[in-house]
Amino acid sequence: MTQHANFLWGTATSSYQIEGAVAEDGRTPSIWDTFCATPGTVTDGDTGAVACDHYHRMPEDVAIMAELGMDVYRFSLAWPRVQPDGTGGGNPAGIAFYDRLVDELLAKGIRPWVTLYHWDLPQALEDAGGWPSRDTAYRFADYAAIAYDALGDRVDQWTTLNEPWCSAFLGYMTGQHAPGRQDARAGMTAVHHLLLGHGLATRAIRDRAEASGRSDRLEVGITLNLAPKIPASDSPADVAAARWADGFDNRLYLDPLLRGEYPADIADKLDELGCPLPVRDGDLALIAQPLDVLGVNYYSSQAVQAGPVGQNGWPSPVALRRDVPRTAMDWEVTPAALTDLLLRLEREYPGPAWYITENGAAYADVPDENGYVDDVERAEYLRAHIDATLEARARGANVRGYFAWSLLDNFEWAFGYDRRFGIVRVDYDTLRRTPKRSARYYAERVAAEKERA
Numbered sequence: 111m112t113q114h115a116n117f118l119w120g121t122a123t124s125s126y127q128i129e130g131a132v133a134e135d136g137r138t139p140s141i142w143d144t145f146c147a148t149p150g151t152v153t154d155g156d157t158g159a160v161a162c163d164h165y166h167r168m169p170e171d172v173a174i175m176a177e178l179g180m181d182v183y184r185f186s187l188a189w190p191r192v193q194p195d196g197t198g199g200g201n202p203a204g205i206a207f208y209d210r211l212v213d214e215l216l217a218k219g220i221r222p223w224v225t226l227y228h229w230d231l232p233q234a235l236e237d238a239g240g241w242p243s244r245d246t247a248y249r250f251a252d253y254a255a256i257a258y259d260a261l262g263d264r265v266d267q268w269t270t271l272n273e274p275w276c277s278a279f280l281g282y283m284t285g286q287h288a289p290g291r292q293d294a295r296a297g298m299t300a301v302h303h304l305l306l307g308h309g310l311a312t313r314a315i316r317d318r319a320e321a322s323g324r325s326d327r328l329e330v331g332i333t334l335n336l337a338p339k340i341p342a343s344d345s346p347a348d349v350a351a352a353r354w355a356d357g358f359d360n361r362l363y364l365d366p367l368l369r370g371e372y373p374a375d376i377a378d379k380l381d382e383l384g385c386p387l388p389v390r391d392g393d394l395a396l397i398a399q400p401l402d403v404l405g406v407n408y409y410s411s412q413a414v415q416a417g418p419v420g421q422n423g424w425p426s427p428v429a430l431r432r433d434v435p436r437t438a439m440d441w442e443v444t445p446a447a448l449t450d451l452l453l454r455l456e457r458e459y460p461g462p463a464w465y466i467t468e469n470g471a472a473y474a475d476v477p478d479e480n481g482y483v484d485d486v487e488r489a490e491y492l493r494a495h496i497d498a499t500l501e502a503r504a505r506g507a508n509v510r511g512y513f514a515w516s517l518l519d520n521f522e523w524a525f526g527y528d529r530r531f532g533i534v535r536v537d538y539d540t541l542r543r544t545p546k547r548s549a550r551y552y553a554e555r556v557a558a559e560k561e562r563a
């Protein structure tokens with residue numbers, strides 16, 4: 111087998127960011143519907159009510175992926191569509207949409223890759239306590255079972271959570287994301303319950319796959335947003351700041367998932383800060399059960415400096431502003447750090463297959479009169495990061511795939527429609543889709559890599 115065989119190329123999206131149709135076919139509100147309806151939370155008061163209208167234009171979007179020559183499509187299920195209110199049985203009308211999507215993908219030769227949770231918690235579960243409530247982890251496992259029962263005959267790749275750091279930290283600690291709570295203790299409790307939910311859902315899916323004779327083809331995993339933290343200098347203070355930042359953002363998730371323990375330096379500090387991780391007997395074994403896949407969402411790295419101690423004694427490292435290119439998110443473009451990250455994962459956390467489940471960039475796109483965007487910078491960003499991924503693979507990291515974020519311009523959370531990550535432009539007035547230069551680049555690169563394999 112040549113070097114790039116056994117490697118999947120795809121694009122990724124998420125339900126709330128593209129679907130729209132928030133009140134159709136029995137879908138109930140999610141925390142993001144509620145958050146968007148709260149003045150001052152999202153740029154320009156944007157909401158996901160229509161988004162890309164993917165719910166009604168799905169066949170067109172699948173046809174675009176097929177034209178681009180994609181192997182695989184990573185999308186998320188809207189929990190409030192599949193299991194309204196987060197309890198009880200599945201909602202046939204909501205599930206029917208994903209049935210159609212999966213069938214459409216398979217008919218076009220594209221493998222469906224399901225993410226169960228990309229942040230749209232049913233509002234009813236938030237009202238019952240949200241992720242800081244332990245019960246939500248058990249509700250999540252029930253929902254996973256419903257989803258697997260509905261789609262597991264055709265879907266082999268399952269991701270439990272997308273970026274639990276965002277759900278816990280942005281959702282419950284800083285309040286920049288739904289549900290907008292600002293409570294450090296709740297945030298750290300949410301970390302543990304999200305991971306517990308991952309473990310319970312993984313077990314539910316594996317049990318069902320086994321019972322239906324499908325376990326051989328099943329791949330279950332979780333996706334983390336991993337941003338490498340590089341000390342800004344050799345000074346002990348900067349080194350310690352980078353170690354804290356890496357521990358709080360990265361190891362706090364990697365260690366329990368892949369080593370069965372929380373990193374002691376971070377857990378001890380959280381105890382000291384009065385925000386303990388609420389671990390019960392048996393939880394860590396559940397969280398650390400075998401993972402087939404660890405999805406890596408990579409956008410940027412950061413050079414970290416020591417900062418003044420923050421509110422209530424929290425360490426508050428600060429990012430050094432380096433002289434490197436930046437995207438419209440003000441994120442540094444640092445592809446070499448992706449190679450280093452993948453090699454580090456292989457060295458320190460060996461076992462799972464690594465997939466780049468998201469990588470991409472927002473830029474200030476300017477369409478021509480036909481809606482075409484000549485996004486040279488985004489195409490270059492993709493080129494550099496694909497090179498970096500393949501470099502890590504050539505040097506021994508077990509990397510098995512790459513997904514561009516995102517297929518379409520879409521609802522970029524608190525930034526609303528003000529930031530565009532798509533390789534396909536969406537005109538939000540007409541909802542017309544127009545592939546950008548980056549889409550052409552990606553399609554050509556994928557074809558060339560497959561040819562080489």
Ligand code: IFM
Pocket residue numbers: 124127273407468515522531
């Ligand atoms: O749009 C998001 C996505 O939902 C999760 N990962 C990062 C992307 C860009 O911010």
